Amino acid sequence: AQKVTQAQTEISVVEKEDVTLDCVYETRDTTYYLFWYKQPPSGELVFLIRRNSFDEQNEISGRYSWNFQKSTSSFNFTITASQVVDSAVYFCALSENTGNQFYFGTGTSLTVIP
């Protein structure tokens, strides 16, 4: 069974709009970690954030914010006032308590139009 679902395949927004990328996960572990990565056109996946399952506080970093809700098994990512440099593929991932293997979603391709 797929452990991480990113239902949005492609999203286009106009610069300065806000955009939310959805991530739904599935696990039976009580301890787990959730991640977001950004893959710009250059190809390298860049780590953005990690949350553990015991910390449901939302997090904000500049224009980026993350909403973790265990009740809906979701870990959504919002970009406020989007910029062209935000254009990339974004991946959500899950790591269970054994820790070593990551389960990635299929990614959401975001295009920010100037």
Place this chain on the structure above:
Amino acid sequence: DVKVTQSSRYLVKRTGEKVFLECVQDMDHENMFWYRQDPGLGLRLIYFSYDVKMKEKGDIPEGYSVSREKKERFSLILESASTNQTSMYLCASSFHGGGAKNIQYFGAGTRLSVL
């Protein structure tokens, strides 16, 4: 900063050739991973290694092998390349086990075309 270096950004090979993709990390990580990325399929794990000379199959190991002779280096081998192995290959590394150190760091990727 963590650095994961893949030896080639682009490779073009012919069907039946033996292909080596090399990955080196400089953070003394125990774990190293090889993924394949295809449109609409996300990242799929081919193999990973948690120690020198140790390897574990991932989700799609068929047609691939790996080698880890030194801690910092992890090689992906296509014994006889086929056109359906045309893809983007990504290497990653991390510390072993869960907890605070459990973040995977990625190389820039190798885009392989098999003709």
